[in-house]
Amino acid sequence: MIHPSDLPVAIIGAGPVGLAAAAHLVTRGLTPLVFEAGAAVAASVRAWGHVRVFSPWRYDIDGAARDLLEATGWVAPPADEIPTGDEIIDRYLAPLAALPTLAPAIRLGARVTAIGRLGLDKMTSAARDDAPFVLCWTDAGGTPRRSLARAVIDASGTWNQPNPMGIDGLPVPGEATASPRVAHGLPDVRGRERAVYAGRHVLVVGSGHSAINVVLDLLRLRESDPATQVTWALRRGGIERLLGGGLNDQLPAHGALGLAAGNAIAAGRLTLLAPFAATSLCLSGTGLRVNGRHGPDAISLQVDRAIVATGFRPDLQPLRELRIALDPSVEAPPALAPLIDPNLHSCGTVPPHGAAELRQPEPGFYIAGAKSYGRAPTFLMATGYEQVRSIVAEIAGDHEAAARVQLVLPETGVCSAPPAPTAPPCCPPVEAAPAKACCGSAA
DSSP: OOOGGGSOEEEEOOSHHHHHHHHHHHHTTOOEEEEESSSSTTHHHHHTTTSBOSSOGGGTSOHHHHHHHHTTTOOOOOTTOOOBHHHHIIIIIHHHHTSTTTGGGEEETOEEEEEEETTBOTTOOTTGGGSOEEEEEEOTTOOEEEEEESEEEEOOOSTTSBOOSOTTSSOOTTTTTTGGGEEESOOOTTTTTHHHHTTSEEEEEOOSHHHHHHHHHHHHHHHHOTTOEEEEEOSSOOHHHHHTHHHHTTOHHHHHHHHHHHHHHHTTOSEEESSEEEEEEEEETTEEEEEEEETTEEEEEEESEEEEOOOBOOOOGGGTTSOOOOOTTTOSOTTTHHHHOTTTOOTTTOOOOOHHHHBOSSTTEEEOGGGGGTTOOOOOHHHHHHHHHHHHHHHTTOHHHHHOOOOOOOTTOOOOOOOOOOOOOOOOOOSSSOOOOTTSOOO
16 A cells, blocks of 8 residues: 655756755655656746846755755855856756756656546545645656655746736737747847847837846847837836836845836837737738737737737646635735735745645645746745745644744845746846846736
8 A cells, every 4th residue: 555655745847946845855854756847957947047136146045955065065156146047057956956866856858737636536535635646747758657746846837827918817819820929928039039039120018027127138139239129018007116116126126127127218219108908919921910009099010029028827727636725816825825915015025934824725735936926926036945945844744844934035135036037936137237027027
């Protein structure tokens, strides 16, 4: 008979928070089993690897992970240096994943498609708490597989679930058909994808840090290629809040972003549409026709490309056979939702929280990291580390340590990064002015 305590703890996602969870499990003598859908660890971070995060290295490295690495002679990067997403992977996450204590536990190219209880469907209650979890996943070759686990930590993030362009949260008519000329998140417009955007008219939709990062990067591209045109569409008004206190909150890097964007608008270096609501998209010649409303007026734009930086949402499909509870609006665990509501909190004002706030009706299952924040864009990488420290302590039976949650931040607050986009592990972004949103941008 299979006893859950003999099984590993499954972790979905080998990003900063997932690997931190694995480090804490190893430190407590428990066995992790990590599923990463990408071909390498932290594939989502690599997608915004060109972005510089808001916080310095001292807040970007998990404590248990640091201990494991330093035991091998690894030397941490300068504490006050601010890394890019690529640097976080190359100088921290890749060495961590390569440790002999972690490497055998990581499955790359492994996409989890469903989670349940062995032999029990969602409606069955008898002996449910004693049944192991079963994870359905496909390996790098596409072969379906199954694995058992004593507990599950879903740290898969939200990066691969971008919000659509529609102001109502729904895709705009024609958005799917126009997808060849529509990008989401934080494309590397000055690097890998420069040829796609240089000399083009680009529409950026969104009003969060991700959108601002993309806009500022496009304006830098315009300096070397003056034919590049930038139109920035905010789906809601409130540009003063966005460029003032809304971005400053407790993060100086946020304020730098807002100031840079405000200066660009004042100098007439871009066209600003606020508020803007797209009503339809269609391919038009070699470009894209975007119809919508600018305030009360109808508007039709002919652009070459569009970048939708309107934030992210969690993928809940794999969790359908689990008994989970989520806030109806934020889509975060109910006890966590009021603590992270972006209408009330910024990255620097969310209180520390752990296993108690993340607990689900399905015992032994936890959502952590950016995915635990649902649609809220205020996620901190340091917050994710404290989440999984507490969760692992709870799984290990150390309830006192699990309940003792704290978060050490600089005096002004820290947002580190997905999110999620130049965000989220998590909050990206400042490079003379740019940055990504707190692991996911606000629309």
